[in-house]
Amino acid sequence: MTKKIVQTAGRDILGKTAPDFARYNDDILFGEVWNKQDALSVKQRSMITVVSLVSQGITDSSLKYHIQNARNNSVTLGEMADTITQVAFYAGWPKAWAAFRLVKEVYEVTE
Template sequence: MQEKIVQTAGRQQLGDFAPEFAHFNDDVLFGENWNNQDIDVKTRSIITVVALMSQGITDSSLKYHLMNAKNHGVSQKEMAAVITHVAFYAGWPKAWAVFNLAREVYSEKIEELTEKDEYQNTIFFPIGAPNDGFAQYFDGQSYLSPISTEQIPIYNVTFEPGCRNHWHIHHAKSGGGQMLICVGGRGYYQEWGKEAVPMTPGTVINIPAEVKHWHGAAPDSWFSHLAIEIEGEDTSNEWCESISKEDYLKAISD
């Protein structure tokens, strides 16, 4: 199975100005088309370079796809052959322009993917930025990415291996609570006085208001869940004590 292609450039650069275009770019073009396995990613990369070269496009988009081709196994020798071949059909000046970019790309050393990068390639939603605003309520590093801030607030929360949040309670006079939907990795959810529940992609946890609980990653796995705040009256969050490493390991081993 090929590595999943994840793109967030549309939302990062045009999410506020052109959200529909950003959706088509990130979710349809890359999220669906680039992940269609009828053609492998290496071949798609070559096709894209050829298409852009044929149109005379030699801006940052071509450089991105040259780098994408390099990262997915297109060697310098193969790329040179591709550009030379297309030159006879698309034009010699275009080949010169593309070769200038290709030389720049292939002279750059490919940076090794970090664990975070590798994990991001396995999930659909972006990991987001370090969750600094709530860092005091987490043991370990977490990340936060807003998925929807209108109608129903939805956030993708990602935990590095072993990271978990403190015990906490979602208070509400009526309604309220939270829903968690696991979208990647492996983690756990535990309510006070009950056994921990394992969470894997597709697991849905419904948390009523006034229930003390924690959730976080397994010791050896990254973990991501969507956090959906349930509408209620007079809602608030109360953060309580942290769960010690000893209690955390005991809870997930029972």
């Protein structure tokens, strides 16, 4: 049995400002979509999410969170490196460079 994903960041951060958005984030996105594991595992969902964010050029704390989430969901450093290298050819080399900076932080890589 897989561990149920529970998210409270929406309510914690936006509960008073945007309660509907917070509920959709916590209950629908994480509560339903991330917990639906019949076709995709959380590991696969994590990798897809990282690819999506990198391809959009999002290299802020949300990408770092999802890289950490991927690591927590058993994505190895090698798998993450191969995934970002693959997407670099389609989404842009500079975006991959920026993502690798966060990968190094999350996986605690020192060169």
